[in-house]
Amino acid sequence: MTVTDSSQIPVDRAEIERAGQEHFDRIVAADSRIEPRDWMPEGYRKTLTRQISQHAHSEIIGMQPEANWITRAPSLKRKAILMAKVQDEAGHGLYLYSAAETLGTPRRELNQQLLHGRAKYSSIFNYPARTWADMGAIGWLVDGAAIANQVPLCRCSYGPYGRAMVRVCKEESFHQRQGWEILHALSHGTPAQKQMAQDAVDRLYAPALMMFGPPDSDSSNSDQSMAWNIKRFSNDELRQRFVDMIVPQAEALGLTLPDPDLKWNEERGHYDFGPLDWDEFWRVVKGGGPLNAQRMQRRREAHAEGAWVREAAEAYAAKHTTTTTALIGD
Numbered sequence: 001m002t003v004t005d006s007s008q009i010p011v012d013r014a015e016i017e018r019a020g021q022e023h024f025d026r027i028v029a030a031d032s033r034i035e036p037r038d039w040m041p042e043g044y045r046k047t048l049t050r051q052i053s054q055h056a057h058s059e060i061i062g063m064q065p066e067a068n069w070i071t072r073a074p075s076l077k078r079k080a081i082l083m084a085k086v087q088d089e090a091g092h093g094l095y096l097y098s099a100a101e102t103l104g105t106p107r108r109e110l111n112q113q114l115l116h117g118r119a120k121y122s123s124i125f126n127y128p129a130r131t132w133a134d135m136g137a138i139g140w141l142v143d144g145a146a147i148a149n150q151v152p153l154c155r156c157s158y159g160p161y162g163r164a165m166v167r168v169c170k171e172e173s174f175h176q177r178q179g180w181e182i183l184h185a186l187s188h189g190t191p192a193q194k195q196m197a198q199d200a201v202d203r204l205y206a207p208a209l210m211m212f213g214p215p216d217s218d219s220s221n222s223d224q225s226m227a228w229n230i231k232r233f234s235n236d237e238l239r240q241r242f243v244d245m246i247v248p249q250a251e252a253l254g255l256t257l258p259d260p261d262l263k264w265n266e267e268r269g270h271y272d273f274g275p276l277d278w279d280e281f282w283r284v285v286k287g288g289g290p291l292n293a294q295r296m297q298r299r300r301e302a303h304a305e306g307a308w309v310r311e312a313a314e315a316y317a318a319k320h321t322t323t324t325t326a327l328i329g330d
Helices: 013-029 042-061 063-067 076-101 107-115 133-155 159-187 191-210 222-227 235-253 278-288 292-305 307-329
Strands: 263-265 270-272
Touching: 042 063, 042 076, 042 107, 042 222, 042 292, 063 076, 063 133, 063 292, 076 107, 076 159, 107 292, 133 159, 133 191, 133 235, 159 191, 159 235, 191 235, 235 270, 278 292, 292 307
Parallel strands: none
Antiparallel strands: 263 270
16 A cells, blocks of 8 residues: 655645635625634735734723723722722723734734834824823723724634633723713812813814714725625714714713814714814824824833843743643652
């Protein structure tokens, strides 16, 4: 009997690619899930790695404006709630880095991309949190925009990302409620407190709407992401959904949204809203925002200060691996 050496069998890479593409297309067409070991187009892998890692970076950078207010929270209860929220955001970053790693890029490399300025994070975190009311506006507007964007991602075609988003969205819903409660307390307090709340909303409303990304006409990745079922709605569709959601909430708060063009359109069944300053958006994305330099400086400092923790964890892991290998060998 002749034994065939499998290493000598010619590999038709074109055939493997064709079969992989067909399998991938069937899964996407069936609205099912791609898993890490499945074949996937390189463009799909790169798009997801960029999106998930930027999402993770945003969670980590987004801890900064809120952590800055922990020591100045107006009560012990507020302090405890804000600490829990910041801890949640750290956890979200870890879930998302883990999901991104399943696509083949190590977490160390993802972090280096951020620290060296090669990766982006949400532009909203480059604006200052000037007063306690900003903690409310961030929770209500920023986390509210995140929920509008992220709930559809629970159905993302890439399994690890979609599953991570289920827990993230559940926790984000508490964050939005926390922001609402802060603004409600302020808007129903003294005239000075209500003005503080209104000022925070005035400053963060437009940047929150820009969180969904540029207009569809200027979004180079949106169509392909929707074709792959990574995204379910376009940037403009998500922005419209968010505006429709927050207008009645603002009325309940007794606050106004800073948009003179905001009005109900009976024919469309949606609220019309005014144009956004996309020049400002791109300026912030490219590093020209009020706090871009400060946010990145603080992130680099934190990374350097945490070096001993990473070294200790790596040493422990290496020791554990050596011990386990020795026991198995015995």
